[in-house]
Amino acid sequence: MKSVLDYIDANRDRFVDELVEWVRIPSVSSEPARAPDVRANADHLAAHLRGLGAGRIEVWPTAGHPAVFAEWLRAPGKPTLLVYGHHDVQPVDPLGEWITPPFEPAVREGRLWGRGVVDDKGQVYVHAKAVEAFVRTAGAPPINLKLLVEGEEEVGSVNLDALMREHTADLAADFVCVSDTAMFGRGIPSLCVGLRGLAYVEVFVDGPAFDLHSGSFGGGVANPVNALAKMIASLHDADGRVTVTGFYDDVRPLTATERAEIASLPFDEKAWLASTGAPATVGEKGYSTLERIWARPTLDCCGIGGGFQGEGAKTIIPARVSAKVSCRLVPDQDPDDVMRKLGEHLRRIAPPGVRVRVETLHGARPYLAPTDHPVYEVAKRAFSKAFGKPTVFMREGGSIPFVRTIADATGKPCLLMGFGQPDENAHAPNEWLDLSNYHLGIKSAAHLYDEIAHMGESGGKSG
Amino acid sequence: MKSVLDYIDANRDRFVDELVEWVRIPSVSSEPARAPDVRANADHLAAHLRGLGAGRIEVWPTAGHPAVFAEWLRAPGKPTLLVYGHHDVQPVDPLGEWITPPFEPAVREGRLWGRGVVDDKGQVYVHAKAVEAFVRTAGAPPINLKLLVEGEEEVGSVNLDALMREHTADLAADFVCVSDTAMFGRGIPSLCVGLRGLAYVEVFVDGPAFDLHSGSFGGGVANPVNALAKMIASLHDADGRVTVTGFYDDVRPLTATERAEIASLPFDEKAWLASTGAPATVGEKGYSTLERIWARPTLDCCGIGGGFQGEGAKTIIPARVSAKVSCRLVPDQDPDDVMRKLGEHLRRIAPPGVRVRVETLHGARPYLAPTDHPVYEVAKRAFSKAFGKPTVFMREGGSIPFVRTIADATGKPCLLMGFGQPDENAHAPNEWLDLSNYHLGIKSAAHLYDEIAHMGESGGKSG
Numbered sequence: 001m002k003s004v005l006d007y008i009d010a011n012r013d014r015f016v017d018e019l020v021e022w023v024r025i026p027s028v029s030s031e032p033a034r035a036p037d038v039r040a041n042a043d044h045l046a047a048h049l050r051g052l053g054a055g056r057i058e059v060w061p062t063a064g065h066p067a068v069f070a071e072w073l074r075a076p077g078k079p080t081l082l083v084y085g086h087h088d089v090q091p092v093d094p095l096g097e098w099i100t101p102p103f104e105p106a107v108r109e110g111r112l113w114g115r116g117v118v119d120d121k122g123q124v125y126v127h128a129k130a131v132e133a134f135v136r137t138a139g140a141p142p143i144n145l146k147l148l149v150e151g152e153e154e155v156g157s158v159n160l161d162a163l164m165r166e167h168t169a170d171l172a173a174d175f176v177c178v179s180d181t182a183m184f185g186r187g188i189p190s191l192c193v194g195l196r197g198l199a200y201v202e203v204f205v206d207g208p209a210f211d212l213h214s215g216s217f218g219g220g221v222a223n224p225v226n227a228l229a230k231m232i233a234s235l236h237d238a239d240g241r242v243t244v245t246g247f248y249d250d251v252r253p254l255t256a257t258e259r260a261e262i263a264s265l266p267f268d269e270k271a272w273l274a275s276t277g278a279p280a281t282v283g284e285k286g287y288s289t290l291e292r293i294w295a296r297p298t299l300d301c302c303g304i305g306g307g308f309q310g311e312g313a314k315t316i317i318p319a320r321v322s323a324k325v326s327c328r329l330v331p332d333q334d335p336d337d338v339m340r341k342l343g344e345h346l347r348r349i350a351p352p353g354v355r356v357r358v359e360t361l362h363g364a365r366p367y368l369a370p371t372d373h374p375v376y377e378v379a380k381r382a383f384s385k386a387f388g389k390p391t392v393f394m395r396e397g398g399s400i401p402f403v404r405t406i407a408d409a410t411g412k413p414c415l416l417m418g419f420g421q422p423d424e425n426a427h428a429p430n431e432w433l434d435l436s437n438y439h440l441g442i443k444s445a446a447h448l449y450d451e452i453a454h455m456g457e458s459g460g461k462s463g
Numbered sequence: 464m465k466s467v468l469d470y471i472d473a474n475r476d477r478f479v480d481e482l483v484e485w486v487r488i489p490s491v492s493s494e495p496a497r498a499p500d501v502r503a504n505a506d507h508l509a510a511h512l513r514g515l516g517a518g519r520i521e522v523w524p525t526a527g528h529p530a531v532f533a534e535w536l537r538a539p540g541k542p543t544l545l546v547y548g549h550h551d552v553q554p555v556d557p558l559g560e561w562i563t564p565p566f567e568p569a570v571r572e573g574r575l576w577g578r579g580v581v582d583d584k585g586q587v588y589v590h591a592k593a594v595e596a597f598v599r600t601a602g603a604p605p606i607n608l609k610l611l612v613e614g615e616e617e618v619g620s621v622n623l624d625a626l627m628r629e630h631t632a633d634l635a636a637d638f639v640c641v642s643d644t645a646m647f648g649r650g651i652p653s654l655c656v657g658l659r660g661l662a663y664v665e666v667f668v669d670g671p672a673f674d675l676h677s678g679s680f681g682g683g684v685a686n687p688v689n690a691l692a693k694m695i696a697s698l699h700d701a702d703g704r705v706t707v708t709g710f711y712d713d714v715r716p717l718t719a720t721e722r723a724e725i726a727s728l729p730f731d732e733k734a735w736l737a738s739t740g741a742p743a744t745v746g747e748k749g750y751s752t753l754e755r756i757w758a759r760p761t762l763d764c765c766g767i768g769g770g771f772q773g774e775g776a777k778t779i780i781p782a783r784v785s786a787k788v789s790c791r792l793v794p795d796q797d798p799d800d801v802m803r804k805l806g807e808h809l810r811r812i813a814p815p816g817v818r819v820r821v822e823t824l825h826g827a828r829p830y831l832a833p834t835d836h837p838v839y840e841v842a843k844r845a846f847s848k849a850f851g852k853p854t855v856f857m858r859e860g861g862s863i864p865f866v867r868t869i870a871d872a873t874g875k876p877c878l879l880m881g882f883g884q885p886d887e888n889a890h891a892p893n894e895w896l897d898l899s900n901y902h903l904g905i906k907s908a909a910h911l912y913d914e915i916a917h918m919g920e921s922g923g924k925s926g
């Protein structure tokens with residue numbers, strides 16, 4: 001490994017220059033006019049990988065933007081690792097807020113600034129450059145490697161599932177590594193081992209056939225806004241627990257180990273709260289804030305609207321009101337099951353004098369990594385070696401749809417090994433990549449390949 | 464009286480023709496371009512009254528549209544009655560829904576169709592034609608009469624208060640009669656003796672400084688929509704009573720007599736409910752629907768809005784939500800007092816983790832006629848004589864701001880003697896006036912003047 005690490009050190013600046021070249025291509029997948037750029041972007045990556053000794057490099061078409069596939073299968077008997085990344089980027093609006101133009105990457109304060117530097121081009125290059133270091137010093141990576149870089153992550157990975165089914169054999173692997181997430185805190189190597197799911201419905205409450213004069217009719221018929229408020233208020237008990245019948249049936253309780261791991265993290269709750277602007281942390285009784293946002297299910301109204309919302313005072317009993325109700329799910333809750341229970345519950349608690357209709361909008365399954373598999377200890381060790389600090393397990397309160405797609409399609413352990421920072425502006429103006437993270441990320445990937453190559457040998461390569 | 468009533472019968476058709484001429488003038492007070500029409504409309508009325516022997520006729524300018532004033536003071540020693548009406552009309556949109564053009568009045572099915580026929584030109588002419596009948600048959604009305612016809616009722620009577628203060632002496636009277644309301648049901652002579660007031664506030668609930676990702680933050684901070692729902696839900700108890708501290712302090716309970724009067728009305732609750740399209744009547748326990756909409760205070764949300772209200776599923780914890788909260792008030796509730804109590808209550812019940820702000824929008828005082836004054840029995844009798852049916856006391860659940868303005872400015876008993884029908888489309892397309900009501904209304908006004916002229920005489924003129 002010494003020559004590999006030396007190579008990474010020696011080529012540190014060039015690795016940045018090469019990333020800069022790629023970031024110049026405005027591969028915004030959500031803008032139809034940018035489709036040729038997304039295509040050129042895939043071609044640029046493929047051409048770049050072509051120089052790194054891959055046995056096979058292909059640009060795979062999809063119904064939308066193309067994906068890039070590359071493989072290095074020169075370690076017979078060794079495990080195969082599938083690395084996932086994406087080459088498309090977020091839109092840049094509002095453009096006026098960028099300090100330097102999004103597609104003219106600039107280095108300031110030890111950071112590279114530009115659209116896509118961390119989400120996800122820099123993280124794709126972390127692996128490309130680790131591969132390069134092995135290829136140039138040892139001829140090939142020490143494990144069998146497959147790289148899948150899709151072009152539609154920022155538009156919901158809409159064709160990823162079809163692509164993976166089409167290429168099941170091509171993508172066969174023992175483990176999967178996804179580098180598209182952020183670390184828990186600055187310089188803290190982190191593996192994300194859990195994602196919450198989603199159950200999202202809209203509830204419509206109808207009263208009179210049209211807005212009524214609140215003077216002539218007020219007191220005579222039910223007011224849909226008051227009725228919906230009553231319904232929503234009843235969805236939590238005094239301890240902040242969700243009251244929907246059967247809601248917790250499939251919730252896997254946090255183990256003592258998981259709770260201890262979460263408690264051990266250097267979480268600055270005060271700073272976290274300040275970042276929200278909210279006056280206090282609030283939530284389910286008996287759980288810490290991190291537990292609540294990562295590993296407990298929730299029910300939140302994402303929006304509500306009905307009746308008169310203009311300036312001043314219009315005196316009506318509104319005919320209708322509706323609310324968007326979203327639940328974050330944890331293992332082993334099933335979104336379809338929760339949406340069904342939520343719909344039944346909402347219809348059951350409808351107050352007299354209104355009609356309730358529930359529409360199912362969107363579901364996503366939660367994810368929990370099989371952390372008892374030895375590859376997680378291997379990944380932790382590799383990551384720690386590069387950063388010189390213990391690796392932590394963390395979770396993410398949101399959903400990452402492609403992770404479930406990949407985990408389900410492969411059925412293999414998935415390592416969410418991200419090199420971003422929590423405040424990297426991934427979807428906002430002035431996205432940045434910490435260049436030290438980029439450098440240590442490349443070393444982390446190199447260590448990961450090396451550690452996986454030695455999996456099963458007694459004691460691994462620790463120490 | 465016989466000659467007066469005969470005159471009214473003999474001139475029945477001409478009275479309609481004359482009303483038609485006046486209705487042709489499009490006196491829409493809310494449209495600035497119609498200001499010359501409103502002025503012409505006032506002049507038309509003044510010219511018409513000039514032929515009816517008034518001692519004084521003036522067009523009074525205001526900061527907005529002019530009012531018309533006329534007086535007949537030829538009954539020394541007799542009471543003075545101030546009659547209020549308005550000569551401006553509602554807009555006509557949507558014009559396409561009118562069967563015949565709004566300003567080309569047409570007679571169909573015993574009704575006169577056109578904008579302003581019942582609200583309020585027809586009701587102003589009810590009095591003008593009753594006066595005419597006395598002038599032509601007896602030389603003058605049997606009481607002293609003052610007629611005030613304002614031009615801004617449909618835009619909130621914004622200058623009425625100033626006008627009445629400016630002309631306090633001109634408008635001095637013993638009683639006031641307002642003919643601008645509808646009857647309880649077809650052919651049922653009705654005096655409106657109560658109006659509800661209004662206390663209207665807007666409540667703003669703020670949580671995070673900006674919309675948060677509901678995945679990353681859900682469970683960590685309070686959700687303003689859920690918090691507001693909880694607050695609104697708590698504003699009623701299980702019996703439908705308002706829980707705002709002190710809300711009922713000044714509510715004058717309905718007397719047994721008042722409840723009996725209301726219960727005796729031929730109220731078709733099924734038809735009333737059908738007209739709303741709501742599935743059931745709902746409200747405060749222990750009171751009938753008529754009692755609830757006329758004589759009990761209420762709390763209704765007129766609108767609510769916050770967070771994502773578009774199509775589909777956006778996963779946020781909204782930064783803010785707000786609701787319009789309106790209370791209908793009954794005697795002796797004071798709008799300022801209720802708005803203060805409501806504001807304090809809302810701030811007090813704010814759940815943890817949100818900030819609550821309450822803005823006062825609009826207040827109106829309730830009105831209850833002093834029905835123990837003998838003039839109400841006199842008016843009942845006059846009305847019954849014309850229609851051949853007992854006169855009922857009714858109330859109106861809404862507020863009529865000018866009634867409070869007039870009642871407060873004069874300090875005199877106010878007779879709300881309306882000749883409209885409940886379904887007359889006063890503010891909608893195809894406004895109509897029942898021509899039989901118009902005719903009997905003229906006779907009712909004549910009987911009212913005659914009965915008032917004999918007030919205090921033993922036994923009145925009943926029988």
